[in-house]
Amino acid sequence: MNTVDNNRKLLMEQSVPGRVGTVLPDLDVPEQPLPGQELLRDEVDLPEITEPEIVRYFTNLSRMNFSIDTHFYPLGSCTMKYNPKINDEAAFLPGFAAIHPQQPVGQVQGALELMHHLQNYLAEITGMAATSLASLAGAQGELCGILMIQKYHRDRGDGDRLKMLVPDSAHGTNPASAAMAGFRVVSIPTDENGNCDLEALKKEATPDLAGMMITLPSTLGLFDPTIVEVNRLIHEAGGLVYADGANMNALLGRVKMGDLGFDVMHLNLHKTFSTPHGGGGPGAGPVCAQPNLQPYLAAPVVEKRAEEGPERFVLSTPEKTIGKVSASHGNFGVLVRAYTYIRTLGDAGLKLVSENAVLNANYILAKLKDKYLLPFDRPCMHEVVLSANWQKAKGVRGLETAKRLLDYGFHAPTMYFPLTVDEALLIEPTETESKETLDEFIEAMRAIDQEATENPELVQNAPHTLPVRRLNEAQAARRPDLRWERKE
Amino acid sequence: MNPRDRKYSKEHEWALVDGSGLVVVGITDYAQDQLGDVVYVELPNAGTEVEQFGKMGEIESVKAVSDIFAPVGGQVVEVNGELEGQPELVNDDPTGGGWMVKVGPENADVEMANLMSAEEYESFLESEAH
Amino acid sequence: MSDNGSVPFQSHYMPNTPAQRAVMLEALGLDSIDQLFEDIPSEHRSPSLNIPPPTSELELRAELEAMAGANRHTGAHASFLGAGVYNHFIPSMVKPLITRGEFLTSYTPYQAEASQGTLQVAYEFQTMVCSLMGMEVANDGMYEGASSLAEAALMACRVTGREEICVLNTVSPTYREVVETYALPQGLKVTTMDAVRPRLPEGAACLLTQYPNFYGYMEDLEAHKVAAQERDALLVVSTDPVAMGMFRPPGEFGADVVTGEGQAIGVPMSFGGPFIGLFATRKKYLRQMPGRIVGRTVDSEGKTGYVLTLQTREQHIRRERATSNICTSQALLALASAICAAALGKQGLRRVAELSYHKAHYAASLIGRVAGYSFPIRGTFFKEFVVKCPASPSVINERLLESGIIGGLDISHVMPDCMLLCVTEMNTRGQIEALAGALSEFSR
Structure with missing residues (x-):
């Protein structure tokens, strides 16, 4: 990372008039009259820079990142598993990458066939009736699911159901999605064992209840053994249950959400199904639904016609659809990757995923619980929540423990989430890490605990070895500097 | 450290009657310390009517948002424009330069009596800590 | 492959061997992995899974090529x-750079010190979007063009405190559908109007336009700005960034929010996604802008660095009161667009x-x-x-x-x-x- 300082120069600062980054062909048709000058702009303020400079700049920028390809990345609730290379290769095949979403279906049967298979696989994995691949991210999948529940109630003349329950441990997108759909969000507490507080739930099971959004296993990494009872209570009150599938990595092949009584759910293909996170997108958030909600799925879905022919697979609009959530058919490039992943692992491989993911998390739990407070002392699923409260007593906060981990060459766990656990450190190792890596991580965590006792300042001022030290976030927010500007 | 010349609310605002009978409002030192680096303060425009203990604005730190409640009701007659460019005033000088609004109180006597004295506020903080 | 039952399937993505797993189980004091799943109600545990058996890379590649080959693509047509x-045109340098694992397989840059690459790219991207659109501030990207426009409409309603969204009939029909999907459930009204001399009703929050419009023609943004201004409504323009190479940008016409589909710069068509939604606005509306924003700052030693900023707008902090539920910035596509825009x-x-x-x-x-x-x-x-x-x-x-x-x-x-x-x-x-x-x- 020695090139870092040179690399702080932005593209516009490296720009030299007259340089070009690519050569375009000459105009091979007669020049046509241009529109009036009043419609045209003078120039665009873009850099002038050559290809070798661009390649070096972005390559060196990449080297300032932690990534799965370079580091263990135990970021809880994000499922940072290895992203197989064949997935990318498949997505870049010209027959997939160079097709247009508006081509007549007869020209894109291969793409539609792949989508159709994927719809079926996801429905099978979740135990649901049908899938829409249209939603572009987990949060958009949530919004779709919530809109489906809303439309279902309205169609039944039950539009006064305006209350959506969300556990206090939920990811922030849950309440935000419910609010976007116009629901009133009511938070349900977690009990002392980390499960849904059934008494609190019963109090909210009133006639204005639209439904509940539940993450399973929860963001505490726990499978709520009362889940069937929770879902029954919601249904009895006339509500429907939405499952946030962010943590499905724990359950692949182990249980089907549909069997547990969930009505609708989304999956994060960029978590459970190994598609790369790309530094914050793209993802994909397909929605799977039971028969009661199937007609409400977002458009389009792919249907297979009974008869053979050049248009065997077609795009169709579900009967009572909530509508379209994007201009096209979903993040197809991501769908190709997830399809490839499911086919690679197959039935046996998917079951191995959850086994290894859960075993790895429990191994970390067992090896750290004497040094870090374990708020819920029971086996976890694919991720374990620890608290840095013991370290805090020594003057070292969870944030600082996490930053110190960076110095040891590990990405930090998710911090301060879930909000219900003080000084939370949410650790998700995934199935693609070896015991050797886990042991090194465990050693680093134990070493940091020791540092917190012997040399707290070392931890408090971490990181020490990265391209930058602790950044001034207050300044960034107080006086936003959000783009390069030409100095007058 | 909490000035004795003013009253305090359970939501950690202070209210000070100034020479012209207006009530100056801000948040306490304890509140700014809890929030951490304040990065943005959203206040009502002058002319807005606020109710005692009603929400009157928001205060943001890097990673949290909190509501600001009016310790007394009335019309907002002046807003501290300095906070727009220098929200850090709330951290640096919460009971002085970090003031937020001046309210023309409608029922100052009764409403000020609903608030705590500095001593009462300090014992309130102590009881909260346990 | 090994679906004959004699040898348990071993995946090339999962390093732990059966022997290692046995050691780990022992450390947990357990005999079997099944014991870790005992919280799952027993009647629902380990259901049958009707998914094809594992497939080798060699075989799967052939299958995928056949499936891709069944599509008519621009490589051959x-x-x-x-x-x-x-x-x-996408310059050759884009693909090798965006598939560098350090970009491709990193997460959202919440840990700024370990994500300076992604963050600096975002700052470059925001700079470029502002330049192209002639606007003051931009975010790090939305899902794609249609939902960007929908988010802009929602933002206009928040800014104005009004509930009616006006949209020209020359805006893409699918974009209009997406606006409705987002707006109608919240009780907002969406009114479609003729693009020739549109008259906004009193109380309209915004006018949504497309430039060039769905049919390829340049809209009269000057007139649309006047129409919006008459009602104190926001002018929202959805645009094609390539057109911004020669046409006057919406910012010069006084647009309040400019959105767009960034795909045309550096992103393959991929049957419709993943793409990159563009979103830019005026400084005064910054705190109402949805999506992720990256800012420049300094570290504890005074060195320049980049961080996610203004995060209090976002769902992970403000939860049900956030400006949007969005949690994705399509960072990889923003990277592709930034590289392509730099190359061009x-x-x-x-x-x-x-x-x-x-x-x-x-x-x-x-x-x-x-x-x-x-x-x-x-x-x-x-x-x-x-x-x-x-x-x-x-x-x-x-x-x-x-x-x-x-x-x-x-x-x-x-x-x-x-x-x-x-x-x-x-x-x-x-x-x-x-x-x-x-x-x-x-x-x-």
Whole structure:
């Protein structure tokens, strides 16, 4: 990372008039009259820079990142598993990458066939009736699911159901999605064992209840053994249950959400199904639904016609659809990757995923619980929540423990989430890490605990070895500097 | 450290009657310390009517948002424009330069009596800590 | 593969061997992995899973190639299809850079010190979006163009405290559908109006326009700004960033929010996604802007660095009161666009725009000479235009495909017998003339 300082120069600062980054062909048709000058702009303020400079700049920028390809990345609730290379290769095949979403279906049967298979696989994995691949991210999948529940109630003349329950441990997108759909969000507490507080739930099971959004296993990494009872209570009150599938990595092949009584759910293909996170997108958030909600799925879905022919697979609009959530058919490039992943692992491989993911998390739990407070002392699923409260007593906060981990060459766990656990450190190792890596991580965590006792300042001022030290976030927010500007 | 010349609310605002009978409002030192680096303060425009203990604005730190409640009701007659460019005033000088609004109180006597004295506020903080 | 039952399946993605797993289980004091799943109600545990067995990479690659091969793609065909998704030149440097694992396999840059690469790219991207649109601030990207426009409409309602969204009938029909999906459930009203001298009702929050519009023509943004301003409503413009290489940007017309589909710069068409939604606005609306924003700051030693900023707008902090539920910035596509925009640079983007313009107008001039074809829309177009055909566009498209040409979009459901044609720098003179030649077979 020695090139870092040179690399702080932005593209516009490296720009030299007259340089070009690519050569375009000459105009091979007669020049046509241009529109009036009043419609045209003078120039665009873009850099002038050559290809070798661009390649070096972005390559060196990449080297300032932690990534799965370079580091263990135990970021809880994000499922940072290895992203197989064949997935990318498949997505870049010209027959997939160079097709247009508006081509007549007869020209894109291969793409539609792949989508159709994927719809079926996801429905099978979740135990649901049908899938829409249209939603572009987990949060958009949530919004779709919530809109489906809303439309279902309205169609039944039950539009006064305006209350959506969300556990206090939920990811922030849950309440935000419910609010976007116009629901009133009511938070349900977690009990002392980390499960849904059934008494609190019963109090909210009133006639204005639209439904509940539940993450399973929860963001505490726990499978709520009362889940069937929770879902029954919601249904009895006339509500429907939405499952946030962010943590499905724990359950692949182990249980089907549909069997547990969930009505609708989304999956994060960029978590459970190994598609790369790309530094914050793209993802994909397909929605799977039971028969009661199937007609409400977002458009389009792919249907297979009974008869053979050049248009065997077609795009169709579900009967009572909530509508379209994007201009096209979903993040197809991501769908190709997830399809490839499911086919690679197959039935046996998917079951191995959850086994290894859960075993790895429990191994970390067992090896750290004497040094870090374990708020819920029971086996976890694919991720374990620890608290840095013991370290805090020594003057070292969870944030600082996490930053110190960076110095040891590990990405930090998710911090301060879930909000219900003080000084939370949410650790998700995934199935693609070896015991050797886990042991090194465990050693680093134990070493940091020791540092917190012997040399707290070392931890408090971490990181020490990265391209930058602790950044001034207050300044960034107080006086936003959000783009390069030409100095007058 | 909490000035004795003013009253305090359970939501950690202070209210000070100034020479012209207006009530100056801000948040306490304890509140700014809890929030951490304040990065943005959203206040009502002058002319807005606020109710005692009603929400009157928001205060943001890097990673949290909190509501600001009016310790007394009335019309907002002046807003501290300095906070727009220098929200850090709330951290640096919460009971002085970090003031937020001046309210023309409608029922100052009764409403000020609903608030705590500095001593009462300090014992309130102590009881909260346990 | 090993589905014969004799040898347990071992995945090349999972390093722990059965022996290692046994050691780990022992450390947990357990005999079997099944014990870790005992919280799952027993009657639902370990269901059957009807998924095909594991497939080797070698076999799967052949299957995928066959499936991809069943599609007609622009690698083997001339294409004149646009309508919001465009076949533009992507320099070779883009793919190797975006597939570098350090970019591809990193997460959202919450740990700033370990994500300076992604963060600095975001700052570059925001700079470019502002330059292209002529706007003051931009976010790090939204899902894609249609949902960006929908989010802009929601933002306009928040800013104005109003509930009516006005949208011109020249905005893409699918974009309008997405706006409705987002807005209607919240109780907001969406009113479609004619693009010629639109009159906004009192209490309108915003006017949504597209520039160039869905049919390829430049809207009169000056007039639309006046129409919006009359009602103190926001002017929201959805745009094609390639058009920004030559046309005056919406920012110069006083647009309040500018959105767009960034795909045309650096992102393959990929059957419609993943793409990158663009979103820019005025400084005064910054705190109402949805999505992720990156800012420049300094570290504890005074060195420049980048961080996620203004995060209190976002769902992970403000939860149900957030500006949006969005949690994705399409960072990888923002990277692709940033690299491509840098490669094209000041001269190249203008060149791409002008090549597309001249070729599209050349195509129109050839088609205009064929008897039976006409242009129902008057005005200045960029790289797309509407042609009224002497036969059904779907029949014509079938004929074109026989000549290896993917024809224009059949829009006969909105304009009888009409086709929306798109021409870019990717179309050679030969392709354009072949298109005109094939169309002339239907002349009358």
